Amino acid sequence: MTFTRGPRNLTLTAHIVTSLGFLGAVGCFLALAIDGLAGSAPATLRAIYLSLDLLTWLMIVPLCFAAVITGVISALGTPWGLFRHYWVLAKLLLMILTTAVLMLHTRPIAYMAHMAAMPGFSPGDFVRQRVQLVVASGAAVVVLLGATILSVYKPKGMTRYGWRKSANASAVQDIGR
Amino acid sequence: MTEQTRYPGTPRWVKWLGGATILVAAAIIVLHLTGHGFGHGQGHGMTTPGEPQS
Numbered sequence: 385m386t387f388t389r390g391p392r393n394l395t396l397t398a399h400i401v402t403s404l405g406f407l408g409a410v411g412c413f414l415a416l417a418i419d420g421l422a423g424s425a426p427a428t429l430r431a432i433y434l435s436l437d438l439l440t441w442l443m444i445v446p447l448c449f450a451a452v453i454t455g456v457i458s459a460l461g462t463p464w465g466l467f468r469h470y471w472v473l474a475k476l477l478l479m480i481l482t483t484a485v486l487m488l489h490t491r492p493i494a495y496m497a498h499m500a501a502m503p504g505f506s507p508g509d510f511v512r513q514r515v516q517l518v519v520a521s522g523a524a525v526v527v528l529l530g531a532t533i534l535s536v537y538k539p540k541g542m543t544r545y546g547w548r549k550s551a552n553a554s555a556v557q558d559i560g561r
Numbered sequence: 562m563t564e565q566t567r568y569p570g571t572p573r574w575v576k577w578l579g580g581a582t583i584l585v586a587a588a589i590i591v592l593h594l595t596g597h598g599f600g601h602g603q604g605h606g607m608t609t610p611g612e613p614q615s
Contacts, residue, residue, distance in 0.1 A: 470575045541572035551566055
């Protein structure tokens with residue numbers, strides 16, 4: 385089933401907005417996490433780690449799921465398909481991997497926010513967790529940039545399934561002539 | 562099957578991307594299994610928020 389022009393443009397717009405919003409939100413997370421790693425004033429760090437938790441639950445997680453869902457709908461509603469072209473499949477796998485890693489990292493983020501809210505918060509005790517947040521968000525930015533590049537350049541290459549589908553469609557067209 | 566309908570094979574960029582992804586995933590898994598990865602909270606007793614600290 386392929387969409388007509390209206391729904392196709394609507395889902396594509398939703399996918400672009402949520403995907404780039406996701407990338408932007410993770411970029412903001414990275415900037416705050418770097419500032420949290422470099423800074424030392426407990427009041428500033430408290431504000432940063434509480435903000436990271438809010439940013440995660442109010443922006444990053446919803447945009448991540450929205451990007452995956454709109455991407456799947458958009459792929460299924462166009463001739464690109466979900467499993468026909470390697471660039472679409474690669475993007476899907478990258479997004480599934482990113483979502484899984486993101487959900488795993490919500491725990492250390494919540495932990496840091498929880499500890500930052502404590503009265504006797506001592507940032508020096510949490511260097512490992514602070515580094516973790518920088519590394520994970522940096523890696524996420526790289527993966528999301530990769531997914532964006534795949535979407536723009538659409539490198540050639542069909543999967544075996546896509547090739548078979550395409551060959552079948554050509555054969556049906558030939559019979560119809 | 563003619564030359565035109567034969568599957569041309571997996572493109573080189575897919576092999577590179579797949580290989581790199583598998584290597585990175587394997588490295589992360591090995592680091593976590595050996596306790597060198599992040600998220601173990603060694604020395605800090607990482608607990609779930611709300612859970613009492615020992």
